[in-house]
Amino acid sequence: MSLASQPLGRRERNKQQKLERIIAAASELFAEHGVEEVTTQQIADKADIGTGTLFLYAKTKGELLLLVQNTHYAEALERGRTAAENVPTALDAVMAIMEPIVECNRTQIANGRTYLREVAFGDPEEPHHAEALAIAGQTEGAVAAVLVRDESIGDDEAATVAHIVTAISFFSMASNADPAVSNDLVVDDIRTQVSAILPR
Missing domain, CATH: 1.10.10.60 (Homeodomain-like)
Structure with missing residues (x-):
């Protein structure tokens, strides 16, 4: 054994x-x-x-939130990856990845905003924070993977654009903390910004 x-x-x-x-x-x-x-x-x-x-x-309440939410975010990313597999256009494939993440983040809006704050400013030495950063990195990797389907986009450019897409998405989720703002509006905001930076 x-x-x-x-x-x-x-x-x-x-x-x-x-x-x-x-x-x-x-x-x-x-x-x-x-x-x-x-x-x-x-x-x-x-x-x-x-x-x-x-x-x-978990040493802090923020770390407890990361402990709880990391699993949900990883599951949302996996749903997004699966949804993007057969989406032909880069923009639609990127948004297929991001939509479940937006939904996950806004399940409890105040918690979602706190989670993003912890990811951005928490202690990277803490294990749950390190796991959250790894999920963010996996999100970038998933976005880069759909971008390189376009043969005109090289690996380095895809990685850079994926990093920007993730930053746009995090900022849009964090800045739209009003419960009156629908998930669809947040997704549309992300789509508009991402469409402006995708290689044409």
Whole structure:
């Protein structure tokens, strides 16, 4: 039996169960009240752990939000990649990637804005922040991959444009924090800006 296939020991199972309880508790409280209105003590109480234990998994409330949201963002990116696979034009393929990410970010608008702030300004040494940056990098990679389908766009140009597309998308999501602004309007805003920078 390989090391990878061996069952987890009791200590590892206990750690995994605590992590799952933390994620479930934080997800529920953040969705219901918004990240700014929730305390780490409330999350610890709901997860049935001490606050000291909570901070072993995430040192700040921002890191807790990243812990919760990174999975959702990764899933949104995967939906976008799948949607873009058979989209023929570069602009439509880029937007097929970005639309699920916009939807994910705006599920709870205040949390989405806080998530983007944490990605931009959080501590890159923290593991959940590093994971968020990796997801942003994967988003750029997905955009670059659809751009290079056009043989006139080289790898370097695609990577540069993908970086700009991601920046546009993050800024548009962060600046449209009014719940009265629909997801479609945010997507249209991103589309308009991206269409202006795509190679013609």
